[in-house]
Amino acid sequence: MSPAMTWVALVVASAVCFGLKLAGHLVPEHWLAQPRVARTAALVTVALLSALVAVQTATTGRHIVVDARLPALLVAAIALALRAPFIVVVVLAALTAAGLRALGMS
Template identity: 80%
Template sequence: MSPTATWLAVVAASALVFGLKLLGHLVPEHWLAKPRVAQTAALVTVALLSALVAVQAATIGRELVADARLPALGVAAVALMLRAPFILVVVLAAATAAGLRALGMS
C-alpha cells in the first residue's frame, strides 16, 4: 500500500468516526434516557474491552499463544477483585510477566 493510499484511508476513517460521533450528539436525549439503552451501552463497552484484552493477552499475529501475559492477566484480575488501586494492579501484572519471562517463560 502506498503512503498516499494509507493517508487517504486514515483521513477517510477519521471522517467516518467524526461523523458517527456527531450523529451521536444529534440523537434525541429522551432516547438515551431509557434504561434499556443505558444498560446495552454499558454491556457493549464491557464486551469490547474484554475482547481487546483477550486478543492482546492471548495472540501473536494470527496465532493463539500461552505466554507470561496470561498469568499476569490472572494476577491483575485477582488484584482488581480485591479492589487494589489501579497502579498496584498494573505493577503486580508487570512484575508477574517480568518474573515469568526471567524464569524462561516466553
Template identity: 60%
Template sequence: MSTWTAVLAAAALAYALKLAGHLVPPRWLEHPRVRRGSALLPTALLAALVVVQAASDGDRLVADARLVGVGVAALALALRAPFLVVVLLAAASTAGVRALTGWG
C-alpha cells in the same frame, strides 16, 4: 485504493459516526435498555482490548507469560486489592515467569 484515499475515507466515516451520535434525539438515550447497554459498553471494550493485547502476537493467538499476569491481576482484583498493587503484582508475575522459564 491509495493509502491517502483510505485515510480520508476512514476520517470521514469517523466524523460521520461522531456527528450521528450528536444527532440522536435525547429521549432515545433515556430508555432503560439503552442506559444499561451504554453503562456496560466501556467494560466490554476494555476487556476486549486486554484479551487482544494479552493473547495475541501479530496475527496469531499465543499463550505466554502475559496471560499469567492477567490471571494474577484478575485474582488481585477479586480480592479487592488497590489498583496500584494489582498492576505491580501483574508486572512482577509476568516478569518472574519470563525470567524463570524464558516463556514469552
C-alpha cells in the same frame, strides 16, 4: 499499499469516526435516558474492552499463544477482585510478567 493510499484510508477512517461521534451527539436525549439503552450501552463498553484485552493477551499476529501475559492478566484480575488500587494492579501484573519472562517463559 502506496503512501498516498495510506493517507486516503487514514482521512476516510477519520471522517467516519467523526461522523459517528457527531451522530451520537445528534441522538435525542430522551432516547438515551431509556433504561434498556443505558444498560445496552454499558454492556457494549464492557464487551469491547474484554475483547480487546483477550486479543492483546492471548494472540501474537494470527496465532493464539500462551505466554507470560496470561498469568499476568490472572494476577491483575485477582488483585482487582480484592479491590486493590489500580496502580497496585498494574505493578503486580508487570512484576508477574517480568518474573515469568526472567524464568524463561516467553
